[in-house]
Amino acid sequence: MQLIRDDGLWSSGSPIVTGTKNAVPQGTTLPTGLTQTLVQNDPGFANPSTRDFRLISSSPLRDAGTAVPQGPSGRPFPAPLALPLFHPPLGAIQAVGAAVARPSVGTIDLGAFEYGTATTPPPTPPSGSCKVSANSAWVSTSMASQTGTFTASWDVTPSAASLDGALGLSFGPQTAWSGLAAIVLFDVSGRILVRNGASYQAATTITYAAGQTYKVKMVVNPANRKYSVYVQSPGGAEILLANQYAFRNEQTNASQLNSWSIVQTVPSATLSACNFALQ
Structure with missing residues (x-):
């Protein structure tokens, strides 16, 4: 024994x-x-x-x-x-x-x-350019206000293979899921999903692993409340995960976005987002 x-x-x-x-x-x-x-x-x-x-x-x-x-x-x-x-x-x-x-x-x-x-x-601890959420903490970061079509990207790292964590865009800093307009979810089943109106969906199945970094890119049009999401897994090609999905139902009136947030609710796990970029 x-x-x-x-x-x-x-x-x-x-x-x-x-x-x-x-x-x-x-x-x-x-x-x-x-x-x-x-x-x-x-x-x-x-x-x-x-x-x-x-x-x-x-x-x-x-x-x-x-x-x-x-x-x-x-x-x-x-x-x-x-x-x-x-x-x-x-x-x-x-x-x-x-x-x-x-x-x-x-x-x-x-x-x-x-x-x-x-x-x-x-996992290697994230650098100073990263934002990290743990224990249901909301971490919001301001960005230049966007009203026309734009692209936002991050390098996202989950610390565990089963999270309840999200990365999202909004108008103003947020402390509730309903305040996010465009959302990428790392869910408890180990999949990456995207909010489409009232539910989370995906055009294809992408699973994530603990300690691995995923390039997440959102192409957003605030004027028509639509966005597409691309994900690149480590060593893989960029994949279209969501095509022209609708903003979350509670955000159908959001015509400009000026903040992004991350949150992660599973105990003893973290979600980090690094190298944020706007185009």
Whole structure:
């Protein structure tokens, strides 16, 4: 059995937990059934405060596990032992079939994630030219007022594979979804959708992945309350996601736009928009 304990004390009595090559924090009282146990103050997680328990390169949990764990006497493990097949999602619900395969990189690591080239690295923190939303915070930015046809573009990065986050254009700063006229949604099913009047739609299916950056371009005509959206995935070609969609129903009277906003409501996840440009 491979586990990481966070209890300061094990209960006494007949041992029901035993094994080799586990990890516990300093100060833990160990039962005799645990052998070759790592005692560490810092397990080397990427960012526990955001529930990111992937291992960093210096983590003592790397290559510290065993592919043949031993159980308590009389409670043998099945043979052959099935090693973990997938990495769990990072602090968010994950769509069925979207799980990331856990790679085999040398000796198995302790913990939920295997460190190695096949492990998605933590996203690079956005630069100062970026706006970031987390925990349902609205982040609005002013721009030159637009009344004729114009193009707005961003580099958008979701931190997780299942968000409820939006990027939108409006008249004035906003704190409610109904105040956005043109909206691109990174939804909980892992798709990128566009607001068309009363609902979110898409001309084609584009899914997004955690930590990847997507070029989002809106071509907007405030005079007729219509807009089109193009998305370019990493390493891919630009794709038309929405063609002449209508402004959100609540914004049918919006004839000029002078602000853009992002918002993201899933806990422990972020949506960032960088390199905003107007044409």
